[in-house]
Amino acid sequence: MNEPFFQVRGVVKRFGGLTAVNDVSFDVARGEIVSIIGPNGAGKTTLFNLVTGQLAPTAGEVRFDGSTINNLRPDARARLGLGRTFQIAKPLPALTALENAMVGAFLRHPKLRDAEAHAHGVLREVGLARRAGVRASQLTLSERRRLEVARALALDPALILLDEVMAGLNASEVAEAIDLFRRLNQRGLTFLIIEHNLKVVRAFSKRVIVIDRGAKIAEGNADKILAMPQVVTAYLGRRKQ
Numbered sequence: 301m302n303e304p305f306f307q308v309r310g311v312v313k314r315f316g317g318l319t320a321v322n323d324v325s326f327d328v329a330r331g332e333i334v335s336i337i338g339p340n341g342a343g344k345t346t347l348f349n350l351v352t353g354q355l356a357p358t359a360g361e362v363r364f365d366g367s368t369i370n371n372l373r374p375d376a377r378a379r380l381g382l383g384r385t386f387q388i389a390k391p392l393p394a395l396t397a398l399e400n401a402m403v404g405a406f407l408r409h410p411k412l413r414d415a416e417a418h419a420h421g422v423l424r425e426v427g428l429a430r431r432a433g434v435r436a437s438q439l440t441l442s443e444r445r446r447l448e449v450a451r452a453l454a455l456d457p458a459l460i461l462l463d464e465v466m467a468g469l470n471a472s473e474v475a476e477a478i479d480l481f482r483r484l485n486q487r488g489l490t491f492l493i494i495e496h497n498l499k500v501v502r503a504f505s506k507r508v509i510v511i512d513r514g515a516k517i518a519e520g521n522a523d524k525i526l527a528m529p530q531v532v533t534a535y536l537g538r539r540k541q
């Protein structure tokens with residue numbers, strides 16, 4: 301039997317006395333779009349950090365494309381095909397948008413000219429081609445988010461993890477982002493997204509995982525999950541915004 305493309309198995313992360321992620325397990329199949337939702341502080345970003353290697357789990361295992369990745373550093377995980385964005389965008393502010401995208405592009409395009417061409421392609425894809433020469437520090441919020449996505453795409457990932465990339469965008473910017481992600485998904489890219497905008501979750505993902513106080517409390521079809529009373533309570537009852 302084929303092993304799932306991506307597996308999280310019994311993952312735990314403790315920070316001193318706080319259990320930020322508490323025995324979470326789930327699978328993602330190749331080509332899927334899965335959303336993770338949950339209130340502020342539920343442990344969603346910590347879970348991403350365990351997947352992409354910014355943090356080591358206290359217990360449990362992450363498997364990708366048939367093997368464990370627990371002992372790999374973030375750059376080795378990127379090489380295998382894991383790309384991510386950070387909730388707090390981390391562009392190199394003094395570098396241009398193009399140069400920022402090139403940092404990721406070098407992973408698979410070691411020659412300067414190839415990396416530049418690849419980075420240009422990615423900027424075009426996210427709608428930043430005309431801003432290629434602008435320093436990251438001069439970009440608008442929406443452009444910085446798109447650059448964050450471009451930096452992850454420049455790695456040519458097989459699975460991309462997006463941490464609230466739509467936050468703060470207006471309705472038409474959100475619609476553009478969804479269009480882009482759908483196009484990329486049709487070309488085979490698998491998505492695991494953390495998203496607070498439930499309209500986006502409903503429109504974009506088929507499967508939803510709900511995290512509350514570090515634990516998975518529900519998982520399944522988006523429409524079904526978003527209608528569950530305990531999800532509504534956990535999620536909407538304690539939201540800040």
Ligand SMILES: Nc1ncnc2c1ncn2[C@@H]1O[C@H](COP(=O)(O)OP(=O)(O)OP(=O)(O)O)[C@@H](O)[C@H]1O
Nearest residue numbers: 315318320338339340341342343344345346347387
């Ligand atoms: N490096 C760390 N050291 C100690 N505690 C941490 C660390 N990172 C996260 N935490 C704590 O772990 C819990 C989960 O945080 P996390 O950022 O994963 O939540 P989240 O679901 O992403 O929340 P949000 O929706 O606000 O982004 C919080 O209580 C947070 O304060």
Ligand SMILES: [Mg+2]
Nearest residue numbers: 344345346387
């Ligand atoms: Mg977070």
